[in-house]
Amino acid sequence: MHVFVRVDGSTAIGTGHIMRCVLLAEMLVQAGASVSFIMRMGRGHLGDWVAQKGFQVFMLGEEVFTQSEDADKVIDIISEIGSDGWMIVDHYGLDEQWEQRIGPYVKHIAVIDDLADRRHQCELLLDQNYTTNLEQRYHSLVPADCRLLLGPSYLLLRPEFLSMRKHMRKRKGSIKRILVFFGGSDPTNETMKVLNALEASQISGLYVDVVVGTANPVRVEIEEQCARSNYHYHCQIDYLSSLMNEADLSFGAGGVTMWERCYLGLPSAVTVVADNQTESTEAAARFGAIWNMGFYDDVYVQDYVEVLDRALLHPQDVVEMSERALQLLGNSTEAGLHPVVKTIMEG
Known part of the structure; x- marks a missing residue:
């Protein structure tokens, strides 16, 4: 199974998204999957660091982009490699518009989020934060059959x-x-x-x-x-x-x-x-x-x-x-x- 990860990090937006996605990718590799990262350029993007971890990394343009143009470039990458697996997306700038464009080119989509401020078109959503209204946060933001993994009990932890x-x-x-x-x-x-x-x-x-x-x-x-x-x-x-x-x-x-x-x-x-x-x-x-x-x-x-x-x-x-x-x-x-x-x- 080949898994794509669409995530960004930089000096401006921080590196937390990168860190948790690399951790998840390492877990997937240990389970038998292959993983490629798709990232955008920007100061402190950590693309080289991710590559040093042993992952294939595709670098897009600068940080400023529209969802449609981003999706088109990601689709070009997927089409070149082929995919029989998942797209994992961990990005505050992407939502169901992007996911609907990507959907026909991958088998499933998983979202990592903690804002609960936009709709998603996905089969799996992870939010590992603790909040007072945990169970209701995504009630109207994901499809009815989306599997929700919510709260610190699903925290991604390094070994x-x-x-x-x-x-x-x-x-x-x-x-x-x-x-x-x-x-x-x-x-x-x-x-x-x-x-x-x-x-x-x-x-x-x-x-x-x-x-x-x-x-x-x-x-x-x-x-x-x-x-x-x-x-x-x-x-x-x-x-x-x-x-x-x-x-x-x-x-x-x-x-x-x-x-x-x-x-x-x-x-x-x-x-x-x-x-x-x-x-x-x-x-x-x-x-x-x-x-x-x-x-x-x-x-x-x-x-x-x-x-x-x-x-x-x-x-x-x-x-x-x-x-x-x-x-x-x-x-x-x-x-x-x-x-x-x-x-x-x-x-």
Whole structure:
């Protein structure tokens, strides 16, 4: 079976879509499928990185496009290779208009979404976020026979997280080690805000890990700041679960990595860096699994200083946050084929 993945990533829109699609693609390959990616150019697009992972990558034009012209180019690629399998689409700029054009050229279409703001023409839809109205979100947005996989129990987790969950340590509330990671591109430069907050707090003795991706436009400046402050700098790594397990507190964004932190019970202060993160971040905060810093425009260096002080002064709050995070993600898939992979391979 050959599976196509239509997804984009860049410095501007972030790299989370790419990361979860590569993870899913690796699962599909292990199950016996072959996978090709179709992506558009743009600063920080990660096309070369995806190719280095061993996948065939077809690069289209620049990021600005219409759905019809995008579909036409994708159809040309499909027609050249041929397809007896699925098209997976993970893209906020594509909806049923694009999917209806693609439909005759593939066997099935699967959509990865978390906005629930547009209609889809697909047989399978995955939304791995936690929201208060989870079961109703897609009621009128997909065909009646579309299979819906909704909520954190369907979280796509890399093997390193599944393995680490079995060996994760129980946190006691003391803050000695901090993890800073705001995604592969960090378009709002929250990383530097937190580094400035750590300096302003004048708290000594903290071990700080700072993680960035190659799509981060100021990663050189961040590396230099880490060197001056004796922090530990990491770029485009594959051992994030280990850093999460070792950390006592994390500063990060909403999105997929928020759920990964929760899965390992890592207490975290979460900043909303994109509109699509608002609903799930607020829901996780109401559950008690995270501390919600709010939308990045309203978050300043002093706010990060204050949340660090809060964590240091109230260790029991930190312990309770860790316990609630584990409770929220307690039923995530841990063994066997992920339901998305199983459905695709059976289809």
